Amino acid sequence: MADVINGYWQLTKPGIMVMLLYTALSGMILAQRGIPSLRIIVVTLLGLAMSTGGSAALNMWYDRDIDAVMKRTVKRPIPAGIITPNQALIFGLSLIVLSFVMMAVFLNLLAATLSFAGAVYYVVIYTFWLKRSTPQNIVIGGGAGAMPPLVGWAGVTGHLSLTAVLLFLIIFLWTPPHFWSLALYKNEDYQRAGIPMMPVVKGSRNTKWQSFIYGIVLLIGSLALYFVTPLNLVYPIAAVVLGVGFLYYLTRTLREEEGSFRWARRSFFFSLAYLMLLFIAIDFSIL
Ligand code: HEM
Numbered sequence: 408m409a410d411v412i413n414g415y416w417q418l419t420k421p422g423i424m425v426m427l428l429y430t431a432l433s434g435m436i437l438a439q440r441g442i443p444s445l446r447i448i449v450v451t452l453l454g455l456a457m458s459t460g461g462s463a464a465l466n467m468w469y470d471r472d473i474d475a476v477m478k479r480t481v482k483r484p485i486p487a488g489i490i491t492p493n494q495a496l497i498f499g500l501s502l503i504v505l506s507f508v509m510m511a512v513f514l515n516l517l518a519a520t521l522s523f524a525g526a527v528y529y530v531v532i533y534t535f536w537l538k539r540s541t542p543q544n545i546v547i548g549g550g551a552g553a554m555p556p557l558v559g560w561a562g563v564t565g566h567l568s569l570t571a572v573l574l575f576l577i578i579f580l581w582t583p584p585h586f587w588s589l590a591l592y593k594n595e596d597y598q599r600a601g602i603p604m605m606p607v608v609k610g611s612r613n614t615k616w617q618s619f620i621y622g623i624v625l626l627i628g629s630l631a632l633y634f635v636t637p638l639n640l641v642y643p644i645a646a647v648v649l650g651v652g653f654l655y656y657l658t659r660t661l662r663e664e665e666g667s668f669r670w671a672r673r674s675f676f677f678s679l680a681y682l683m684l685l686f687i688a689i690d691f692s693i694l
């Protein structure tokens with residue numbers, strides 16, 4: 408029984424979900440320029456947890472064939488035989504529908520629709536279509552993971568703004584260096600599963616260069632936020648320090664010899680710290 412409960416929990420990709428919720432909360436604090444009401448926080452984050460968790464479950468339902476052949480994913484609940492594919496399908500669909508209804512009734516239709524659109528984007532556009540067909544899969548698919556701040560913003564204000572779009576853009580530009588750093592050292596897995604990730608199709612050198620270029624554009628995009636919404640100096644300082652730090656890791660990755668993945672691994676972990684700290688800096692720049 409405990410195995411099954413844990414299996415359902417794992418279907419939601421909890422680690423990634425927490426980060427997605429964190430970026431949404433950060434967007435909410437910026438939209439409110441302070442702490443929003445507890446009711447809005449709870450409904451928005453619970454709704455998003457259900458739509459992101461539900462779409463992760465549908466991703467695992469659809470990808471069960473490739474998850475079973477990749478070392479990193481073979482222990483997931485479906486390939487491990489803990490949850491059946493149909494259970495995952497019903498669980499994922501129910502969470503997404505419930506999330507939409509709850510947000511539409513208790514929050515507003517824009518937030519509910521954006522959250523639903525994020526789930527469709529991740530499941531249908533990324534998982535069903537792009538992931539198995541093009542090396543640009545995660546560049547375009549990154550848009551799904553960038554949607555939570557838009558949902559948070561809409562949850563608080565009932566509309567969108569240029570500032571919200573810039574938060575989206577920051578996560579969108581961050582996704583390629585985040586994911587490709589990992590894909591470099593998980594290349595064998597993706598090759599075996601036949602997924603056309605960038606390092607599989609274009610090789611590691613080309614992928615590292617592309618990551619570096621996204622890193623530069625990300626630094627510029629993160630600074631743009633400072634010019635569209637009032638923030639104190641903490642933000643641009645953090646954006647420069649973190650952005651230059653990320654570029655340092657990506658440069659070391661670029662310079663390490665073929666077959667060594669020490670800096671690729673470090674770049675992946677730095678990407679997680681980068682996003683967390685940048686969004687903390689946003690909130691510290693207004694509070
Ligand atoms: C298309 C977009 C993305 C792809 C393909 C992707 C891919 C991945 C993969 C494959 C891992 C697993 C690492 C492992 O199992 O060792 C991972 C970890 C992680 N990702 Fe991403 N990611 C994407 C976007 C995002 C976004 C938008 C966020 C948050 C805003 C995020 C946050 C995280 C976190 C926190 C982890 C570490 C926790 C964990 O592994 O459970 N990712 N990512």
Ligand SMILES: CC(C)=CCC/C(C)=C/CC/C(C)=C/COP(=O)(O)OP(=O)(O)O
Binds near residue numbers: 554
């Ligand atoms: C607003 C809303 C509902 C947005 C949905 C956002 C969402 C769940 C984004 C997840 C992005 C992500 C972690 C992709 C993992 O890629 P993968 O599935 O290829 O990774 P895997 O190989 O680990 O399965």
